[in-house]
Amino acid sequence: xxxxxxxxxxxxxxxxxxxxxxxxxxxxxxxxxxxxxxxxxxxxxxxxxxxxxxxxxxxxxxxxxxxxxxxxxxxxxxxxxxxxxxxxxxxxxxxxxxxxxxxxxxxxxxxxxxxxxxxxxxxxxxxxxxxxxxxxxxxxxxxxxxxxxxxxxxxxxxxxxxxxxxxxxxxxxxxxxxxxxxxxxxxxxxxxxxxxxxxxxxxxxxxxxxxxxxxxxxxxxxxxxxxxxxxxxxxxx
Amino acid sequence: xxxxxxxxxxxxxxxxxxxxxxxxxxxxxxxxxxxxxxxxxxxxxxxxxxxxxxxxxxxxxxxxxxxxxxxxxxxxxxxxxxxxxxxxxxxxxxxxxxxxxxxxxxxxxxxxxxxxxxxxxxxxxxxxxxxxxxxxxxxxxxxxxxxxxxxxxxxxxxxxxxxxxxxxxxxxxxxxxxxxxxxxxxxxxxxxxxxxxxxxxxxxxxxxxxxxxxxxxxxxxxxxxxxxxxxxxxxxxxxxxxxxxxxxxxxxxxxxxxxxxxxxxxxxxxxxxxxxxxxxxxxxxxxxxxxxxxxxxxxxxxxxxxxxxxxxxxxxxxxxxxxxxxxxxxxxxxxxxxxxxxxxxxxxxxxxxxxxxxxxxxxxxxxxxxxxxxxxxxxxxxxxxxxxxxxxxxxxxxxxxxxxxxxxxxxxxxxxxxxxxxxxxxxxxxxxxxxxxxxxxxxxxxxxxxxxxxxxxxxxxxxxxxxxxxxxxxxxxxxxxxxxxxxxxxxxxxxxxxxxxxxxxxxxxxxxxxxxxxxxxxxxxxxxxxxxxxxxxxxxxxxxxxxxxxxxxxx
Numbered sequence: 001x002x003x004x005x006x007x008x009x010x011x012x013x014x015x016x017x018x019x020x021x022x023x024x025x026x027x028x029x030x031x032x033x034x035x036x037x038x039x040x041x042x043x044x045x046x047x048x049x050x051x052x053x054x055x056x057x058x059x060x061x062x063x064x065x066x067x068x069x070x071x072x073x074x075x076x077x078x079x080x081x082x083x084x085x086x087x088x089x090x091x092x093x094x095x096x097x098x099x100x101x102x103x104x105x106x107x108x109x110x111x112x113x114x115x116x117x118x119x120x121x122x123x124x125x126x127x128x129x130x131x132x133x134x135x136x137x138x139x140x141x142x143x144x145x146x147x148x149x150x151x152x153x154x155x156x157x158x159x160x161x162x163x164x165x166x167x168x169x170x171x172x173x174x175x176x177x178x179x180x181x182x183x184x185x186x187x188x189x190x191x192x193x194x195x196x197x198x199x200x201x202x203x204x205x206x207x208x209x210x211x212x213x214x215x216x217x218x219x220x221x222x223x224x225x226x227x228x229x230x231x232x233x234x235x236x237x
Numbered sequence: 238x239x240x241x242x243x244x245x246x247x248x249x250x251x252x253x254x255x256x257x258x259x260x261x262x263x264x265x266x267x268x269x270x271x272x273x274x275x276x277x278x279x280x281x282x283x284x285x286x287x288x289x290x291x292x293x294x295x296x297x298x299x300x301x302x303x304x305x306x307x308x309x310x311x312x313x314x315x316x317x318x319x320x321x322x323x324x325x326x327x328x329x330x331x332x333x334x335x336x337x338x339x340x341x342x343x344x345x346x347x348x349x350x351x352x353x354x355x356x357x358x359x360x361x362x363x364x365x366x367x368x369x370x371x372x373x374x375x376x377x378x379x380x381x382x383x384x385x386x387x388x389x390x391x392x393x394x395x396x397x398x399x400x401x402x403x404x405x406x407x408x409x410x411x412x413x414x415x416x417x418x419x420x421x422x423x424x425x426x427x428x429x430x431x432x433x434x435x436x437x438x439x440x441x442x443x444x445x446x447x448x449x450x451x452x453x454x455x456x457x458x459x460x461x462x463x464x465x466x467x468x469x470x471x472x473x474x475x476x477x478x479x480x481x482x483x484x485x486x487x488x489x490x491x492x493x494x495x496x497x498x499x500x501x502x503x504x505x506x507x508x509x510x511x512x513x514x515x516x517x518x519x520x521x522x523x524x525x526x527x528x529x530x531x532x533x534x535x536x537x538x539x540x541x542x543x544x545x546x547x548x549x550x551x552x553x554x555x556x557x558x559x560x561x562x563x564x565x566x567x568x569x570x571x572x573x574x575x576x577x578x579x580x581x582x583x584x585x586x587x588x589x590x591x592x593x594x595x596x597x598x599x600x601x602x603x604x605x606x607x608x609x610x611x612x613x614x615x616x617x618x619x620x621x622x623x624x625x626x627x628x629x630x631x632x633x634x635x636x637x638x639x640x641x642x643x644x645x646x647x648x649x650x651x652x653x654x655x656x657x658x659x660x661x662x663x664x665x666x667x668x669x670x671x672x673x674x675x676x677x678x679x680x681x682x683x684x685x686x687x688x689x690x691x692x693x694x695x696x697x698x699x700x701x702x703x704x705x706x707x708x709x710x711x712x713x714x715x716x717x718x719x720x721x722x723x724x725x726x727x728x729x730x731x732x733x734x735x736x737x738x739x740x741x742x743x744x745x746x747x748x749x750x751x752x753x754x755x756x757x758x759x760x761x762x763x764x765x766x767x768x769x770x771x772x773x774x775x776x777x778x779x780x781x782x783x784x785x786x787x788x789x790x791x792x
Contacts, residue, residue, distance in 0.1 A: 014579040019601050022596035023584035057569070105576035175627060189309035 005119055008032045008049035009079065010040035010066070011178075012059050020053070023108045029115070029236050037061030051118045053111070054098070055081045056089055064089075071097040077118035079111070087222035088113060091176050094223070099172045101223075132186055133168040133225060138207070138216070140168055149207060160203050165215060167227045178222040185190040200225060267337035291719050299621030304343040305350035305513075308335045325363040331386055332359055338387040340395035348392025349547040354387045364627050411526030414442055418530060423535040431541045432461040435509070435534040440464060443524050445515030448494060450477045450508040453539075472511070480508045499535035506538045567742065570614050572605035609651075617742045620677060624746070630753035634779060637707050638700050640672045644679035645698050652687040654694075661700040666707045668776040678750050682711045689715035690769065706756075707776045715769040718762040751776070 007029045009020050017033050024031045032047050035042035035060045044052065052070065056063030067078055080101040082091045090101045099121070100114050133140045137150040142165055147154045156164065162184045164177065175183075178190045185195060200219075204211040218228045252760050312335035316328040332355035340348025357370070360381060365373050421434040432449055439447035440463040448469070449461040469477065469492070476491030486498035486505050509531060516524070568756030581600040590598055624630075638661050645659040679698065686696045693713040700707050751758050756776035761767055 013573050013577075015573060015603060015607060016580065019577060019581040019600055021586055022592050022600060023580070023588055026584070026588035026591040026596070040480060083568065105579040108580055109587055111580075112587075151255050 004028060004030045004048040005196070006030045006032060006033060006047055006117065007051050007215060008043050009051060009053045010034040010037065010039065010043075010058070011053070011055040011059070013055070016081075019108075020111075024115075037063070038064045039087055040066060041069055044074065048074075049076060051115055052076055052078045054078055057083070057087075064092050067093055073100075076133065077121070079114050079118055087156075089090070090223050091178075092175065095177050095178065099120055104133065114146040120126070121162060121171045122172060135168060136216075138168075140165060154206050156203070160206070163199050164203060164207075167225060170227065172227055174220050174224050174226040175229050176226055180224060192228075196225075223225060261678070279627050295327065298346055301343045302350045305326045305339040305347035306354055308339045308347075309351050309354040309358055310436055311335070312355065313362060316359075316363060316511065320363065326380070329359060329380070331390060332585075333344050336392045337395050340392035340401050344399055345393050345396025348396045349389060350442070351498055352385065352388035352392045355388055356381065359384070392502035407525050411529075414438060414535065415526055418533060418537075420541075422533075426541060426542040426544045428538075428545055429461075431537050432458070432541070433463075435507075436461040436463040438530055439511065439527070439534065442530050443511055443515040444687040445512035446493075447512070448510035450510065451504065452481045452507070457739055467510075468509075477508050477510070481505050496530055499531060499538060501535050501539045503539060506535055506542065509534070529734065567618065567619045571611070572744070576612070578604050578611070579606045582599055588728060614742070616677065617681065617746055620674060620750075621742055624749045624753070626755045630674060630750060632669040633671060634667055635670055635672045635675065637666040637668055637709060637776065640676035641679055641698055641700050641709060644683060647676075647680050648683045648687065648696065650766040651684065654692045655687045655690060656693075656695040657683070658695055659699075660697070663700065663702045663707075666700050666758075667779045668707050669753065670776070674750050675754070678743075678747045678774075679711065682747055685743060686713035686715060686770065686772075689713060691715070694769075702778065703775070705778050707778050709774040709776075710771055711774075712771040718770050719759060723760045723762060747772075747774075 007024050009017060009024070009031060011017055011020075011033075012035050014035075017035075021031050022031065030045050032102055033048060034043045036234075037060045038050075040058075043049070050077065053232065054063055054066060058066065061069075063080065063082075063204060067080075067143075069075065070078060077099040078092065080098045082090050082093065082105055084103040084105075090103075093101065099118050102111050102188065104115055129145045131141065133142070139148045141147075145161060147156055147161065147164065166180055166183045177193050177196055181190045181192060181194055184199075185192065190193065201211070204214050204217060207216050210215045214230055219228050220226060242770070288310070304337055309332070312331050316331050319328055319331065336348055336351045336355055339351035360370055361368060362370065362414070364377050364381065372381065418434060418438040421438075422431050425431060425434075432451070436447050436449045439449075446461055446465070446467065448467045473492040473494060476489060477497055479488055480489065480496050480498045481503070485496070486500055488497050490496070490513060491510075493513055495513050495516050497509045497511060498505045499507045499509060544651075581604045585592075585597060585600050592600075641661070642659055645657050648657045650656075683696055684699060690696065690713045697710070697712040699710045701710075748758055751774055754776055756774060759773045760770065762770045764771075
């Protein structure tokens with residue numbers, strides 16, 4: 001790696017900054033700190049970070065507002081730190097353009113995994129249309145409309161297939177219910193969460209070893225779904 | 238209309254959203270109400286007109302007949318005087334006038350009686366041969382016949398006119414009463430005032446005592462009455478309660494009253510007692526506009542009840558807002574140290590071997606500090622929970638100097654950057670209270686003071702006597718508190734915890750604990766003798782052996 005990726009941490013809690021700085025440095029990132037929203041916005045312009053870790057509870061600006069302001073001029077991935085239980089806040093942040101979230105308190109491994117995913121997908125702008133996606137032993141050939149798991153063909157209905165492709169393309173980032181519904185069923189169906197429940201259930205029947213304890217498609221309660229990643233992430237073949 | 242009304246009643250206790258729903262719906266209720274008022278007003282007009290003329294049998298009729306006869310008698314006397322100067326053909330016009338007057342003043346029956354009586358009187362006294370009913374001249378017979386027809390016709394017409402005028406006047410009175418009532422109730426939202434308006438107008442309408450009962454158990458008094466206060470008898474009260482409980486509420490007689498339940502879509506909002514003699518007296522007539530008035534009263538009372546419930550819902554929403562703000566401040570105070578500890582531990586475990594030695598040491602220190610902070614916060618939380626649960630603060634004999642010195646020691650360890658100066662100017666500073674709680678209070682206040690002060694600024698804790706009080710002051714040289722912050726402090730002193738950026742719980746606890754010890758809390762900031770902020774705790778001195786029962790109640 002020619003250059004260490006820059007991580008901007010926007011958080012007003014000195015204690016959080018205190019452990020994130022050495023941890024992220026040790027994990028191979030350059031850390032820029034900002035203690036409030038205004039400082040954070042200035043740092044986005046000054047340092048052009050590769051990924052932004054943003055606490056939603058800031059003293060000066062609403063975290064969601066900060067997301068909107070950042071999104072006005074760049075696609076840098078944003079990972080939101082938010083309180084556990086504040087699902088509405090997370091969804092609002094994701095709708096405003098955040099890429100992912102980590103609920104406080106979190107282990108450093110969880111945050112590092114999210115940062116890796118965010119860096120790999122390189123922001124919201126989806127990469128050039130990849131036609132073959134793979135994660136673990138799951139391979140999806142978009143053009144051929146073919147899914148194999150461990151080399152064996154898995155038969156999916158068109159909607160199940162679209163859903164799986166949407167999750168695979170997100171590459172381990174969380175997708176909100178609304179985002180998934182809009183992508184698979186269209187904008188008219190963003191409230192029809194029950195569709196999702198049914199089709200995710202069907203997908204799990206076909207893909208999971210134990211559908212009761214899913215390890216391929218992970219539920220983010222109250223927020224949405226994400227694809228569980230192996231450490232290598234999704235390969236774009 | 239019944240459904241939405243009921244639904245929003247059920248939802249009232251839910252909170253902010255419910256309050257908003259009520260505000261929205263109230264608009265629709267009011268519109269409905271307005272609509273209803275209009276239809277009742279129309280009904281009143283029908284009601285009055287249909288009754289005109291039909292309801293005056295009995296006494297009125299006798300009076301009308303008497304009046305007609307009396308007027309004819311007067312005409313006869315006048316006629317006899319005039320026969321000396323005028324021919325009898327002219328005298329007949331006097332009787333015609335008499336019939337008109339009788340009909341116009343006393344109504345058509347009076348006119349009819351006057352017409353017939355005039356016919357006979359004129360025949361008897363003024364037509365030759367006089368003093369008999371015989372008529373000599375056949376032309377006179379014709380004239381008499383014409384007179385009778387003319388008298389009856391004009392009498393009838395005049396009487397009808399009079400009745401129409403009567404009806405119009407009564408209708409105007411009724412409308413004025415209803416309008417006055419409507420104007421009165423729309424000008425106020427005060428439930429007591431609305432009750433008074435209802436009682437006064439109903440009493441005015443029936444011309445006798447009116448009483449208003451509300452569905453409140455406990456008090457046996459009528460909610461409102463006019464013109465004088467009324468205490469219902471047991472039987473009357475029972476009948477009122479039965480009216481409220483009735484599935485199909487209807488008018489009943491009870492004791493001195495006829496009870497009229499006021500029914501809305503929500504059920505019986507109130508029961509109006511009308512003085513029995515006024516509404517059921519023999520020959521007593523229905524009171525114009527009473528029905529409309531009662532209907533309007535029901536709507537007004539229902540509306541005032543919605544207003545009361547709306548106000549209660551708003552208060553509950555405000556309380557909920559405060560509570561949720563406090564909860565989020567508490568959860569923040571719990572989460573941040575936890576996030577730091579978990580984050581630091583996982584960082585050390587997963588990345589420790591790649592870190593500089595000093596970074597590792599700093600993470601360990603962070604874990605230690607946050608654990609201490611967390612345990613202190615949990616201790617405060619436990620105290621707060623204990624106070625919220627209504628458990629008493631122990632009232633041991635304590636010397637304030639001891640917990641104060643302990644708090645100062647504790648502060649020195651936590652804030653090595655601030656010189657903590659402890660002084661006492663009295664050897665005996667005994668109060669009743671709980672030493673560990675008091676120490677926690679002083680520590681919290683000192684901790685806040687240190688956080689608000691620049692590095693190196695001293696914090697002074699002083700114990701002194703002032704008359705019958707032991708006074709503990711905590712003085713800092715910090716940025717000082719604004720007027721608002723001090724106000725908030727006092728709010729907390731009253732036991733209402735509000736979230737503040739710093740030590741919100743600490744201040745709330747201080748207020749509660751000091752109050753439970755019978756003392757008070759005061760704050761001053763940036764005054765002549767205080768460079769930063771000074772918090773003064775004032776506690777009643779407990780001289781050894783002095784009875785302290787007087788203070789027990791203040792806890």
